Amino acid sequence: MSESQTAVDLPILDISQPLDSSSLSSISEACKTWGFFLISNHGISKDVYMRLCMLSKQLFGLPSDTKLELGPLSSTKTYTPHFIASPFFESLRVAGPNFFASAQSSANILFDQQSLEFSEILQEYGSKMAELSKKIIEVLLMCLGDGFEKKYYESEFKNCHGYLRIINYTPPQSLENEVEGLGMHTDMSCVTIVYQDEIGGLQVRSKEGKWMDISPFEGTLVVNIGDMLQAWSNEKFRSSEHRVILKKPANRLSLAFFWCFEDEKVILAPDEVVGEGNMKLYKPFVCLDYLKFRENNVKGKFEKVGFTVKDFAGIRLQI
Numbered sequence: 001m002s003e004s005q006t007a008v009d010l011p012i013l014d015i016s017q018p019l020d021s022s023s024l025s026s027i028s029e030a031c032k033t034w035g036f037f038l039i040s041n042h043g044i045s046k047d048v049y050m051r052l053c054m055l056s057k058q059l060f061g062l063p064s065d066t067k068l069e070l071g072p073l074s075s076t077k078t079y080t081p082h083f084i085a086s087p088f089f090e091s092l093r094v095a096g097p098n099f100f101a102s103a104q105s106s107a108n109i110l111f112d113q114q115s116l117e118f119s120e121i122l123q124e125y126g127s128k129m130a131e132l133s134k135k136i137i138e139v140l141l142m143c144l145g146d147g148f149e150k151k152y153y154e155s156e157f158k159n160c161h162g163y164l165r166i167i168n169y170t171p172p173q174s175l176e177n178e179v180e181g182l183g184m185h186t187d188m189s190c191v192t193i194v195y196q197d198e199i200g201g202l203q204v205r206s207k208e209g210k211w212m213d214i215s216p217f218e219g220t221l222v223v224n225i226g227d228m229l230q231a232w233s234n235e236k237f238r239s240s241e242h243r244v245i246l247k248k249p250a251n252r253l254s255l256a257f258f259w260c261f262e263d264e265k266v267i268l269a270p271d272e273v274v275g276e277g278n279m280k281l282y283k284p285f286v287c288l289d290y291l292k293f294r295e296n297n298v299k300g301k302f303e304k305v306g307f308t309v310k311d312f313a314g315i316r317l318q319i
């Protein structure tokens with residue numbers, strides 16, 4: 001089957017404009033069906049993106065021993081080396097809200113001379129992502145109900161925080177079989193914003209279990225719903241399984257920004273979000289307890305063992 005036949009057609013939200021009712025309904029629908037949509041006019045210039053890519057490539061090009069000084073066994077634990085997520089995957093985590101300081105502490109260990117450029121650009125990118133995340137949460141609250149952004153933004157989402165993962169996928173040796181760069185998973189965040197390069201390979205699993213391409217689309221970023229928001233919205237939004245397939249013998253770079261509830265938050269869908277006559281699908285749970293639950297399980301393998309947010313806090317009907 002050709003690529004175009006399996007690509008999913010996602011709505012594009014112009015995040016710089018006030019929302020009209022037709023885009024609100026297409027975003028609602030996409031979040032329900034796919035848990036994914038695209039945003040345009042996001043305010044990240046091509047120049048900032050290119051500079052960040054260049055610096056990231058430099059960083060991942062360093063010798064393995066150097067990178068390992070950042071993790072996973074070192075005190076910083078910001079670097080995830082190959083073979084943890086997959087043989088092709090490596091990543092660097094930069095934590096907010098002070099992205100500058102977080103990037104600087106990694107750069108100090110990696111680079112001999114001070115790399116101010118790296119930290120400055122990450123501060124710019126990270127703070128822009130935090131701003132976008134806030135806007136996206138407001139839009140999603142509007143999707144859930146009239147006036148809900150006023151009602152719930154301050155009381156529920158104001159302590160959200162974000163972190164960035166710069167991901168490098170090294171090219172596979174052979175492309176004869178489909179190669180997974182990152183196995184099937186759901187994100188634990190409220191929302192994730194992904195800047196994927198032109199290589200492609202990000203896929204979402206349909207409710208029927210079919211893998212669909214999320215093709216790169218110039219000028220847009222990919223937004224997806226995570227487990228925290230699936231639970232908080234009582235499944236009005238879907239946290240979909242997704243993965244990355246390596247189809248080309250080329251390096252792939254992506255920037256994934258995760259916007260999450262604070263660790264101590266108790267996640268519980270408000271009655272009004274659940275809606276009259278509907279059942280609550282999740283027991284209240286503490287955010288950090290879910291994160292720990294996921295950490296203690298082997299990464300990936302969602303099909304085999306139950307460890308989604310549904311398994312953790314879902315209310316099961318007695319039949």
Ligand SMILES: O=C(O)CCC(=O)C(=O)O
Nearest residue numbers: 167194196202244254256
């Ligand atoms: O690399 C990508 O395009 C997506 C990465 C992703 O799904 C993740 O890091 O959770």
Ligand SMILES: [Fe+2]
Nearest residue numbers: 185186187242
């Ligand atoms: Fe993901």
